[in-house]
Amino acid sequence: MSQPSALESSYEPRAHGEKQPFDLMIIGSGAAGMMAAVAASERLRQLAKPAATIAILEKNSRPGIKVLVCGGGRCNLTNAGSLDFLIAQFGRNGRFLTPALQRLDNTALRNWFADQGVPTHEEHDGKIYPDSNQAASIVNTLVQAMHRAGVHIFSSCPATTVTRDESEFLVQTAGGPMRAVRLLICCGGQSYTRMGTTGDGYQFAAALGHQIVTPRPAVVPLLVKEAWVTELQGLAVRDVKVAIEAPGPLPRLATGKPAPSINDMLFTHFGLSGPAVLNLSEIVAELLEKFPTVGLKVDFSHRISGDEWRNTLARWRQTSGKKLLKTLLSEVFPVRLAEMFLRLSATPDDTLCSGVTSAQTHRLIECIKNTRFEVFATRGFKEAMVTAGGVRLDEVDPRTMESRICRNLFLAGEVLDLTGPSGGYNLQLAFSTGYLAGESIADRIIEQREESA
Ligand SMILES: Cc1cc2nc3c(=O)[nH]c(=O)nc-3n(C[C@H](O)[C@H](O)[C@H](O)COP(=O)(O)OP(=O)(O)OC[C@H]3O[C@@H](n4cnc5c(N)ncnc54)[C@H](O)[C@@H]3O)c2cc1C
Incomplete structure (x- = not known):
């Protein structure tokens, strides 16, 4: 042309x-x-x-x-x-x-x-x-x-x-x-x-x-304090639910009332991106003008409740006790994310499904359903x-x-x-x-x- x-x-x-x-x-x-x-x-x-x-x-x-x-x-x-x-x-x-x-x-x-x-x-x-x-x-x-x-x-x-x-x-x-x-x-x-x-x-x-x-x-990637996200850079996770947690009573916002965003999310070398995060970023940017940090709560499995996950882990214990927990989790989540769940929940990498303790179960479900990130800045204009x-x-x-x-x-x-x-x-x-x-x-x-x- x-x-x-x-x-x-x-x-x-x-x-x-x-x-x-x-x-x-x-x-x-x-x-x-x-x-x-x-x-x-x-x-x-x-x-x-x-x-x-x-x-x-x-x-x-x-x-x-x-x-x-x-x-x-x-x-x-x-x-x-x-x-x-x-x-x-x-x-x-x-x-x-x-x-x-x-x-x-x-x-x-x-x-x-x-x-x-x-x-x-x-x-x-x-x-x-x-x-x-x-x-x-x-x-x-x-x-x-x-x-x-x-x-x-x-x-x-x-x-x-x-x-x-x-x-x-x-x-x-x-x-x-x-x-x-x-x-x-x-x-x-x-x-x-x-x-x-x-x-x-x-x-x-x-x-x-x-x-x-x-x-x-707006529609801008976010920087988070959790250093471990950099280890997952480049990883896209489909269909997650992201919600904003204001650090104090929510002020009246020009950008409207924050509602959870359900879409795909991307880990980057500085924090979080992908539509689920980008679509909340305008509100986060406004909150960051009022608070030093803003919490984001990510549910990596919003279609399955915590109780259903508890039942799933109990079933794996019975039907697949000799298999590595990591193997079964990796059938549901990307391998790198499954490995990160184990690390964040202090569950050793070589844990068999039969060996998961109730404390590990609790922590693992928290990671899957309720991982919290602390946003401290956007990537700006x-x-x-x-x-x-x-x-x-x-x-x-x-x-x-x-x-x-x-x-x-x-x-x-x-x-x-x-x-x-x-x-x-x-x-x-x-x-x-x-x-x-x-x-x-x-x-x-x-x-x-x-x-x-
Ligand atoms: C990386 C990226 C990906 C995107 N992907 C999508 C997408 O897939 N779908 C979607 O809906 N939106 C997307 N957007 C948003 C979309 O690009 C904009 O919302 C849209 O282009 C706005 O259209 P506009 O005509 O108002 O402005 P623009 O398309 O930005 O055009 C404005 C033009 O004005 C010119 N200009 C500025 N100042 C002057 C001046 N003083 N004199 C002369 N010319 C001037 C600029 O050079 C520019 O060419 C994306 C944005 C980015 C940055």
């Missing part, structure tokens, strides 16, 4: 900005920005209206770099859940998303990509991926659609400041000043900073009068997949994505105060809000053209 750049564009930012303003300028060529550019031009075309001049500015040397790393390079672009389920994933702010999801829900998104020749499939956990299993096919499709629509793509062209006079926005860029009648801010959050997302969108929105809910790392916080939602109209503070300013994607867990929800949020913003802007262009005719 040819990489568009500022040089390849037929517009010199300086020349164009000084001559005539763009109808629409989008800052940020990520999931939301690209979808918005395409939606705006598609809507004008469908309504048989003259095309608009649309510019999209990207700080990186090519569009969609963050999308390329999504889902481990496979791009988990959405989730198969119902509309209500999707909305519920965004907690108390989820309702804001209703109009955007009604305009482009997960089915419509999949159909849109299928129409562009990129079919998708659902995996066992409801996550949706392109059949190619390549995030590049998602990005290439959006870039090609922008090219077809005549969108002017300025790569390696970061916006630095944004101001507004009575009728236009003035955007200072690395390539010179540019002007636009309508502005869409889609700069993403401030996590995974090496991908270009350094919180610029918050500054631009604030400069135009918006309030920003303090950004906080550098490794957070998503940023919680952002532009206050009561200052944005959910039916159009237009600012309620500044006319002709629109906002979409992660820059808004909306955060979902891992599972495809955050990209769906970006695509849906971007699509709605693009269509709303097209409608505004038509309306304003008619007014001035």
Whole structure:
């Protein structure tokens, strides 16, 4: 695929900005920005209206770099859940998303990509991926659609400041000043900073009068005090239940009430990761602002009760007394985890099933059902997949994505105060809000053209 750049564009930012303003300028060529550019031009075309001049500015040397790393390079672009389920994933702010999801829900998104020749499939956990299993096919499709629509793509062209006079926005860029009648801010959050997302969108929105809910790392790995986790680094454990234990009376949290998370967990060289942990990390991050450490209780066998485990161990004692306990435990858990259970419960490695004492039984079941970790930090914005916080939602109209503070300013994607867990929800949020913003802007262009005719 040819990489568009500022040089390849037929517009010199300086020349164009000084001559005539763009109808629409989008800052940020990520999931939301690209979808918005395409939606705006598609809507004008469908309504048989003259095309608009649309510019999209990207700080990186090519569009969609963050999308390329999504889902481990496979791009988990959405989730198969119902509309209500999707909305519920965004907690108390989820309702804001209703109009955007009604305009482009997960089915419509999949159909849109299928129409562009990129079919998708659902995996066992409801996550949706392109059949190619390549995030590049998602990005290439959006870039090609922008090219077809005549969108002017300025790569390696970061916006630095944004101001507004009575009728236009003035955007200072690395390539010179540019002007636009309508502005869409889609700069993403401030996590995974090496991908270009350094919180610029918050500054631009604030400069135009918006309030920003303090950004906080979310979907982020956690550091724990238990040194033994490093010995299990790289080990993924399926279907565990993780619950937060606050060290004191639980304060009222902006991130909501902590509910246990059931999913897969990953041991790393510094602590814990994997969806079960990542999905609680936003609340843990907020608790860590109030307490020095936060407890996590992990149930490695939440579908089997402690009493059932007691019966199982008694049965093994009778039916498999001469077998090593380690052998039978390793049939249920990964070998390295089974060995760790023995060590943590002070049960010698060579213990036979017939030789397990009642104290060992008790300690072993505690390890299986109730291992406690003490979290002392997150891996921070550098490794957070998503940023919680952002532009206050009561200052944005959910039916159009237009600012309620500044006319002709629109906002979409992660820059808004909306955060979902891992599972495809955050990209769906970006695509849906971007699509709605693009269509709303097209409608505004038509309306304003008619007014001035
Ligand atoms: C490792 C990783 C894996 C992930 N996997 C998934 C997944 O599988 N599924 C999922 O749903 N979510 C996933 N996410 C989250 C997802 O990437 C984001 O939620 C989503 O990309 C947000 O879309 P956006 O358009 O709002 O912002 P982004 O896609 O982040 O795009 C913002 C763009 O704005 C550009 N920009 C920023 N500042 C400026 C400026 N001043 N001037 C010009 N351009 C600027 C940035 O370079 C960037 O290209 C993952 C995130 C990470 C870090």
